[in-house]
Amino acid sequence: MIRPSRRHGLAAVREPRLCEAFLEYAQARGFVIDVARVRRPQDKARVERAVRDVRDDCFGGERIRDLAAARERAERWCRDEYGVHRHSTTGRMPREHFLNVEVPVLLPAPEQPYDVPRWCTPKVARDHFVQVERALYSMPTRLIGRTLQARVDRSSVRFYDRSTLIRICRRLPPGGRSINPEDFPKEKRAYAMRDIEFLQKQADELGPNIGAYVRRLLSGPLPWTSMRTVHGVRGLAERHGVAVVDRCCGIAIAADMLSLKRLRAMVERDVKPQPIPLDRPTPPARFLRPAQIYALSANTKHGEPS
Structure with a gap:
């Protein structure tokens, strides 16, 4: 869950870069993230040892049909098989240790499934609107042309300009339109609303x-x-x-x-046209001819020359 760093050493542990989705999940469930170096299993030996036991003892040699069967097998293995064997290091049975030591300090189990957020980068159009999940939301005039970050969950949409929260809107179905009159100039509010x-x-x-x-x-x-x-x-x-x-x-x-x-x-x-001033000089006509050229002779009949 840690973004890769150029150096997979102490720098990655001292200044970890967690992805937004996992960081939000940790905050929502109330647990602390203890980071480890990339491809360094010795940094979390106890966690890695449990992975081997689950892989070889719980699922090894089993035929798992689907996810529900895998969950049922894991629960039965933890409760009735691995949980009742005395641990070689602690000298206690894992199930007994879990019920007496770990359960009292655990947070209550969540009642609702985690609402996985989705992120997108909409751009504020010239009409003050951004489109998220095929719904439109108005934004202030100063943000026209900027690309925002939008976080979408089951009930709300949050808009960020870099790291600054701009607005929290109620999520609308596709085709919906959320308009805030204060986002538009005064002369355009009537048309927007x-x-x-x-x-x-x-x-x-x-x-x-x-x-x-x-x-x-x-x-x-x-x-x-x-x-x-x-x-x-x-x-x-x-x-x-x-x-x-x-x-x-x-x-x-x-x-x-x-x-x-x-x-x-x-x-x-x-609208009355503006009169042309008389003192305005008349441009010379390039093809101007005297009127005598176009006069008909006395012998012309019915418009035909004699």
């Missing part, structure tokens, strides 16, 4: 016809699908003026026309 009432209020403040036009757009069964069109109407008012757009919206409502493309064409035609 799909706040239809806020958009309608802004349109009413621009003009009566604009408010009525937006109300018609948002009156359908899926109003959030028209949010981009509402945003386009507001953009027309910012570029060409509220008065022009409000007048064109009134004409569009009377004609029952709800196309943003046609509304934009109406607004652009209604």
Whole structure:
């Protein structure tokens, strides 16, 4: 469970690098990790000796069908065979020693299976969202473009920026969306939260016809699908003026026309072009000819030269 080091010596013992999954399991179960050097069985002689006994005495010569049979065989061997033989070093039977010495200091057995976490590295997209387990979670604007570390378990998702915990979210099923309004700039919160009432209020403040036009757009069964069109109407008012757009919206409502493309064409035609100053010099025409060249002669009949 220790990551390999360049030198498998004292440096690996004094500064061990434990993998995150095993370190979390140790913290969850409440035991301490006593590290040993890689490929140095003499550092843990008692542990290695037990491995040989289990391999040769417990499972040696046995026919194990599946994992359940292996567990049943190991429990019976510890309780009825190896556990009742007197140990040559301690002089006590392992089962008796376990019940009288080790059991009183052991922690209670966990009631639930360990929730094995999963790690991934999602990237914050331009729309403030990261995708984890096919669900979307919003992140602050300052993290756009950064790659985070996400820890996923049975009930929660934790996001880290390097070693800093950013947020703990409730895990959502695939297709879910977790949105925090504070992650978005003020001008984008209404669109991120799909706040239809806020958009309608802004349109009413621009003009009566604009408010009525937006109300018609948002009156359908899926109003959030028209949010981009509402945003386009507001953009027309910012570029060409509220008065022009409000007048064109009134004409569009009377004609029952709800196309943003046609509304934009109406607004652009209604905008008066800027007059060209008279003192502006006229560029010379490259192919300019006198009018006499194009005049018809007296003998021309029906548009044909004589």
